[in-house]
Amino acid sequence: MKQLSFDVVVIGGGPAGMAAALSAQEQGAKVAIVERNAQLGGILLQCIHSGFGLKYFKQELTGPEYAQRFIDRLAKTDVQVFLSSAVLNLTPDKKVTLSNENGVFVLDAKAVVLAMGCRERTRGEIKIPGDRCAGVLTAGLAQHYINIDNECPGHRFVILGSGDIGLIMARRLSLEGMKVAGVYEIMPYPNGLYRNIKNCLEDFGIPLHLSTTVTRVIGKRRVTAVEVSRVDEKLHPIPGTEKVIPCDTLLLSVGLIPENELCLKAGVKINPRTNGALVDNDLQTNVPGIFSCGNVLHVHDLADNVTAESERAGASAARFAREGKLPAEWTPITVKCEMPMGYTVPTCIRTRKRAPIFFRVRRPLENYRIKVQSGDDVLLLCKPRDYKPSIMENITLPESILKKAGNEITLTMEPA
């Protein structure tokens, strides 16, 4: 086994990994990226649609264009990129084991950035009953078949779930001449961005059925139809509302799960609300010197937010590599949240300067406001507005509030 050392090793070469590497490198660190695919870019390479970069580049880019800009920047640096190299193990003392066609290597790192992205939830995870036939696949896999492999996974589609990937695929399939019978969503509201509902469904006359789910897959060797049913407020199928929709392929767009197997090996603690690591405001996990960002930390809807977050993680990692620790002059503030706020990133604040907090709500809220409390003291009440679960939100806590916070704050949403 060969041994190499770096200040910062970044695991994953999607937008998160590339931004983290660039910002660590700018801080003077010796950086490596390890990516298991043959190319940098991550999921962006298959997201050929436009809708990236509006915040970060102030321009609407496609996924590959967004990725190419970072690939070009990296090419001008001395960041070492290991392609076609899968990380197999990560230890708490930051030894990164990777395997590629040349063998197995251990990279010795002073700091590590986790940027492995996420994977899609599958049929098993949502337990759709019925026949076990071919023709049930995740929307992202179908996207890979069509946009990268030039294969057509079916002819007549039903899409379960109104997340963005499903919506984007509905348009893509229609443009390629395939039939999309409909998109079915169990919740009473759509899960994707409104712009995608308009541009991907309405433009193509594809119906969106809310409060409806697939209750049975039908077919011997290949799917021939699915049965859909309306659901009640508790999301239970209503007997008597079943309808059979002929199709040869069922696409699932039912959520993403952070890819965190490596974290567990390194002793990184996971937040059950996000399935990503628990981190502080420097994006550091409970293991000193291991940082996390992008979709492996919490699912992002916009790559631009991934980039901004990952730049912070990369800078923190470079600082840790340089100084051996991050400054800790303040007692940590634990950040808690209550429903309908689903989670916060971070869950711990170690500064009193200013701290951005990212969160999602669990259901659509009309005219609600954010309330920040410490014990019974209300520290902040924001201006009321509407919130949607499909949009990641953030609030920046200023110095004046952090100084009053004690050692715990609780964030909630309340109707105005």
Next chain:
Amino acid sequence: MSTKEMICTVCPNSCHLTVEIKDDGTAGTVKGNRCNRGSAFARQEILCPQRVLTSTVIAHTGKGDRLLPVRSADAFALNLHAKAMELLRHTGVSAPVKMGDVVIPNILDSGTDIVASCNVD
């Protein structure tokens, strides 16, 4: 005079717009937009919806064929997209290609080019 509800798709804010439709079919005042791009979008949407088109074409490389993602440099009439897809389906390019290289100039006289979305060596 009537009104039409629509969602602005220019940026992720997704503002809810209410557009006044005049008797001649054109757009009058626009409400609900957080910025000026919203009212321009609504006017265009009533006149003739424009979208960016993205797809793939075959790229011939030294190591075999692969797909090259492409886009229209700008939005163009949605009602031309099906025809444009037909053209793209029969289009091939030879590597090397650089992001921004023109694959089909002025597609269907729409005034916009189809360009490459990334590099292929």
